[in-house]
Structure formats: C-alpha cells, structure tokens
Amino acid sequence: MGDAKAGAEIYHGIETCRQKVLQLLQESGLPRGTLPLEGIEECGFVRETGFVWVKRQKKYEYLYKTTGTLTSYAPEVSAYVEKGKMKKIKGVKAKESLIWFTVNEMKIDDPASGMIYVKTSIGIGTYQAIKLYEEEYDKYMVN
Numbered sequence: 001m002g003d004a005k006a007g008a009e010i011y012h013g014i015e016t017c018r019q020k021v022l023q024l025l026q027e028s029g030l031p032r033g034t035l036p037l038e039g040i041e042e043c044g045f046v047r048e049t050g051f052v053w054v055k056r057q058k059k060y061e062y063l064y065k066t067t068g069t070l071t072s073y074a075p076e077v078s079a080y081v082e083k084g085k086m087k088k089i090k091g092v093k094a095k096e097s098l099i100w101f102t103v104n105e106m107k108i109d110d111p112a113s114g115m116i117y118v119k120t121s122i123g124i125g126t127y128q129a130i131k132l133y134e135e136e137y138d139k140y141m142v143n
Contacts, residue, residue: 004051004078008044017043017054024052029084029108031116033133033141036062036073053078065140066132070095071103084108094118 011020017040024045025032035054042055053076060073074091081087085107092103101120108116108130116133119125 004049005044005046005053007048008046008051010042010044012042014039014041017041020045021054024081028081028086029111030081030086030106031130031133031137033064033066033136034086034106034116035077036060036071036141038062038141050080050082051078052081064132064136066136067128072100084111094120 011017018037020043021035021037021040022032025034039056039060040054041057043053045052055076056073058075061070062073063070072093072095077089077091079086079089085105087105087107089104089106093100094103095101101122101124103118104121105119105125106116107119114130115127116130117125117127
C-alpha cells in the first residue's frame with residue numbers, strides 16, 4: 001500500500017480529516033453517510049490515481065440506523081474513488097443475517113435512480129437508496 005500513497009495529499013487531525021473526506025465524497029458524487037467519520041485521525045488522497053485512505057487508532061463498528069446494517073471498519077480503510085464509484089475497498093465488512101461480508105465496491109450507475117449499489121468480494125450485491133446514507137449522516141453521524 002505504500003507505493004499507492006506516493007504523491008499523496010496527507011492530512012491529520014479529526015476535524016481536518018472530517019472536512020477533507022466530506023469534500024472528497026461531494027466531489028465524487030457519493031453520499032456523505034458512506035463512511036462514518038468518527039475518530040479518523042489521518043486521511044490521504046492521490047488525485048492522479050483516485051487512491052484514498054483513512055486511519056483510526058483501532059477498528060470501528062457502526063450500526064447504520066437507516067438500514068439496520070452493522071459495519072466494521074479496520075484501523076485503515078482504503079479505496080480508489082472516481083465519479084460515482086468507490087472500488088477496490090479494503091478494510092470494510094458488513095454483517096447481514098449473522099454473516100460478515102467484505103465490501104469491495106460502491107457505485108452509483110444512474111444518479112437519477114437514487115440508488116447506490118454495494119457489492120461484496122464474493123460478487124453478491126444490493127441496491128440501497130442514496131437518501132438513506134444522506135439521512136444517516138444528517139440524523140446520526142453529525143456530532
């Protein structure tokens with residue numbers, strides 16, 4: 001992962017990282033609630049490749065109240081981000097029906113549909129309403 005970070009813009013501090021991650025999500029057309037911002041102490045972006053990462057001191061679990069999905073975030077989460085898409089996600093797992101699945105992609109094929117597709121590493125995915133992530137951020141993630 002070290003080579004992927006070459007030429008990165010790196011930021012430190014909870015508030016700075018919160019602002020930078022929100023800015024990246026907005027620029028990419030992804031919903032704000034896609035990634036819980038709690039405890040993020042470092043974030044970085046390589047604009048040329050779309051590689052991004054966030055770091056926390058420890059694993060973080062978050063229950064999305066709008067979907068009922070328990071999600072686990074490793075101390076370092078990374079992905080490649082482009083317009084409407086987050087791919088090659090590392091460090092994120094979601095629990096469905098007592099089974100943990102590794103999340104490896106999120107994408108918005110058609111913004112007008114209001115849906116985001118969340119895909120696991122075994123190829124299974126689900127469409128979810130974008131507004132659920134926005135509501136999650138507005139109601140539960142903003143401190």
